[in-house]
Amino acid sequence: MKLATFLHENSEQWGFVWADPVTAELRIVEPGLAEAALAGSGGGTSGYAASRPSFLGTWPGTLADFLALGDEGMAVLDRLERFLARFASQSDATILDTISHAVADVELLAPIPRPRLCLGLVTNSPSFARANPRIEHLNLFPVAHQRPQGTVVGGGAAVLMRNGHHDPLMSFNVELGVIIGRGGREIPLNEAMRHVAGYTNVTDVAGTYYYGRVPGNAGRGYSLPAEYGDWFFQATASWGGKIADTLCPVGPFLVTKDEVGDPYDLLVYTRQDGRQRDRAHTSATILGVERVIQWYSSFATLHPGDILHLGTMGVDGLAIPREVVERREVVLESEIEQLGVLRNPVQVVPVGERVPFDRHPSYAIRRAAQEPPTDAATWHPDDARHVFTAFGNHIGAPGEGLPRLQVPRFFTGPASSLGADGSRVVLPARATVVEVTIELAAIIGRLASDVDPDDAESYIAGLAPVVSLCDESFGDAVAEPARLGERHIPAVYGRWGDGFNVIGALEPQSGRWRGRRMRLDSGDESISGSTDDYLDGAAEMLATISAVTTLFPGDVILLGRTAATLRLPVSGGVVAGEVEGLGRVRAEIVRASAGGATDGEASA
Known part of the structure; x- marks a missing residue:
């Protein structure tokens, strides 16, 4: 079965795809309309009135909500x-006229147009390592990045190249997208496929704007000066070119796993303007669906509608030079056997020109543009859709291998890593030592894109204290000899667990973030610091991030760790932090029992 999400009269709808029995035209049938029409058809004279089975009655409003019904919902559909x-x-075949829409007549969105999680793997293809002299052996743990909601677009939507993001080139690949149906935590390897709803095409697009911002590096593509060769850039620099708005087309449909069959036996085609650029096969991955699900769910809950895409399976990064993109409209085409064809035109946005939010190709951004500004009095961590964390943003960072750079380092993480003041943080059973820090967070007040540094403060709704945890057990999965980025990437993923960043009450923006004392207490241990230890404040980080991707109302920027850090054995207890003038924040730390729990319930 093929499932689709679309816009009809500016309303998000979903349904299953059906070919018209007369014209063969593809149509999308809305389940709620279909059930209602069948209930009223033929009156009492039709034999179908007596034979009609029971259905749901009330159908969920979005495809993600429908997927939450699991196998039972799929069986009813x-x-x-x-x-x-x-x-x-x-x-009576004319019933189609009232319950369905021609695909050609609607705006086809990504199957999950506003995914809570869009996680993309990198270095997951044998071709990446086959002839790479820097790789002595393969570390069999996922290396992945998260894309913001604004990156996701459906078939036919424009892929935007703004701020010279295509200079000197852009690149793209086809990747297998996995859409989660049944959510869960601590999912065993042999049960992982039970949590998959189906598959889709993902076009993984990357640009070079993030690299061009490095002083003296404009026009050098994906290369960076030697001083940017620290572990963070080695591990994540290519990902900075992937988080820009519209650079993750997904679709055209979600094809259910029963219709696909073996996901590792599908041919993959990458085309540009109808001409083939690459051919590959879905078996060409190092880590498959099962291990990625097992790994991610070991520290964070997977939810219905989450998207995982498994990395390139053929040539890594098919380049398109700037001259080609600017000379004519380029069409990117992705096709995976049985999943359909995903086509998206590339549009260059002139430097200095803004894309109106209400006409943006990203449906998520259009929706966010209709939201009111963040209310500091009622904001809750659940309101955030994105978390951006600064790395190497304190005066002691050079001693940790992160020298001061002119371009702030940041990374996108899942919003589920936020927790409310006083919440319970459940560490994985494997955890033995946890790093705990007191940090400063800024909450975004309104939709922010290409924010002028001089105006950035006005986009910040307020500040809040944060107790942040980093599970050091991620490092145990790294086998030596490892590359520098592999060795240190646990510092990123170790902060991604459910509720690992416990955030206090939001204080309306006061305009002063420097000169605030910070304190962290756990039992008999305590440590103090100051916000003066930060190199860049929230306004500087916001200006940097918004030049690449759009931030939504309620999103969070974490300024990162400082020297106010404790390393604690995982034995349970309470950690409390305070930032002067912003109040206190408290977290209870427990460790999950061996084996954990499934279906979203973490054990303690």
Whole structure:
């Protein structure tokens, strides 16, 4: 079965894809309309009135909400589709006119147009390592980045190259997208496929704007000066070119796993303007669906509608030079056998020109543009859709291998890593030592894109104290000899666990973030610091991030760790932090029992 999300009269709808039995035209059937029409068809004279099975009655409003119904929901939808097919062929085929929409007549969105999680793997192809002299052996743990919601677009939507993001080139690949159906935590390897709803095409697009911002580096593509060769840039620099708005087309449909069959036996085609650029196979991955699900769910809950894409399976980064992109419209085309064809035109936005939010190709950004500004009095961590964390942003960072640079380092993390003041933080059973820090957070007040540094303060709704945890057990999965980036990447993923960043009450923006004392207490241990230890403040970070991607109202920027850090054995207890003038924040730390819990319930 193929499932789709689309816009009809500016309303987000979803349904299953069906070919018109007369014209073969693809149509999207809305389940709620179909059930209602079948209930009212033929009155009491139709034999179908007596044979019609029961369905859901009330159908979820979004595809992600439907996927939360799990296998039971899929079974009901399958029953509806089969009954409708019999009714149309044996009774009244005109029912299609009132319950469906031609695909050609609607705006087809990504199957999950506002994904909570869009996690992309890198270095997951044998071709990446086969002839790379820097790789002595493969570390079999996922290396992945998260894309913000504004990156995701559906088929036909424009891929935007703004701020010279295509200079001197852009690149793209086709990747296998996995959409989660049944959520869960601590999912065993042999049960991982039970949590998959289906598959889709993902076009992984990257630009070079992030690199061009490095002084003296404009026009050098994906190369960086030697001083930017620290572990953070080695591990994550290519990802900075992937988080820009619209650079993750997804679709055209979600194809259910029963229809696909073996996800590792599909041909993959990458085309540009209809001409083939690469051919590959979905078996060409180092880590498959099962291990990625097992790994991510070991520290964070997967939810219905989450998207995982497994990395390139062929040539890594098919380049398109700037001259080609600027001379004519380029169309990117991704096709994976059985999943359909995903086509997206590339549009260059002249430097200095802004894309109106209400006409943006990203549906998520258009939706966010309709939201009111963040209310400091009612804001809750659940309101955040993105978390951006600064790395190497304190005066002691050079001693940790992160020298001061002119371009602030930052990384995107899952919003589920935020927790409310006083919440319980459940560490994985494997955890033995946790690093705990007191940090400063800024909450975004309104939609922010290409924010002028002089105006950045006005976009910040307020500040809050944060107790942040980093699970050091991630480092145990790294086998030596490892590359520098592999050795240190646990410092990123170690902060991604559910509720690992416990945030206090939001204080409305006071305009002063420097000169505030910070304190962290855990039992008999305590440590103090100051916000003066930060190199860049929230306004500087916001200006940097918004030049690449759009921040939404309620999003969070964490200024990162300082020297006010404790390393604690995982034995349970309470950690309390305070930032002068912003109040206190408290977290209870426990460790999950061996084996953990599934289906979203973490054990303690």
